[in-house]
Amino acid sequence: MRQDKSSVPRQVGRDTDGHFGQLAVLILGCTVCACDGNPQDEARVRPHGQALYEVSCAACHEKDGQGKTGVASPLAGSEWVTGPAGRLTRIALHGVRGEITVRGSRYNLEMPAFAHIFNDTDLAAILSYVRAAWGNKAPEVTATSIGTLRRRFGQRDSWTEEELLETE
Numbered sequence: 001m002r003q004d005k006s007s008v009p010r011q012v013g014r015d016t017d018g019h020f021g022q023l024a025v026l027i028l029g030c031t032v033c034a035c036d037g038n039p040q041d042e043a044r045v046r047p048h049g050q051a052l053y054e055v056s057c058a059a060c061h062e063k064d065g066q067g068k069t070g071v072a073s074p075l076a077g078s079e080w081v082t083g084p085a086g087r088l089t090r091i092a093l094h095g096v097r098g099e100i101t102v103r104g105s106r107y108n109l110e111m112p113a114f115a116h117i118f119n120d121t122d123l124a125a126i127l128s129y130v131r132a133a134w135g136n137k138a139p140e141v142t143a144t145s146i147g148t149l150r151r152r153f154g155q156r157d158s159w160t161e162e163e164l165l166e167t168e
């Protein structure tokens with residue numbers, strides 16, 4: 001009887017279709033990173049933040065940050081990404097609901113909260129990556145600043161555009 005190749009275990013370390021290399025990037029990118037604004041940690045934060053972004057955010061916002069029509073707004077060139085870090089942090093922690101203007105276009109979609117999924121360090125890595133990717137140029141977000149907002153607002157409901165515009 002002939003055995004189906006898909007049921008034969010692969011050799012560890014063998015990369016026949018590119019998946020091992022992708023897995024290695026995820027594993028290396030998901031190592032613990034203790035960055036809190038230290039420029040020396042930047043080399044570790046970017047791959048960590050990118051890996052987390054690609055497995056947690058890219059399904060909606062796309063790998064290139066351009067968003068998906070009817071699903072999620074773009075992050076590349078977004079004033080919400082490059083504006084005050086506290087606004088972006090609030091969106092990531094608690095989500096956003098209702099109409100919101102991004103790059104001159106109106107969106108009426110909901111983004112879920114990620115406070116219960118990511119710790120402060122991981123969320124800082126993701127947001128710092130997003131603020132530096134696809135031509136965005138904004139300072140990194142620190143784990144300390146995320147922790148401060150997490151404690152201040154606890155498990156509140158999602159934000160609206162109006163509420164976010166009143167914050168820094």
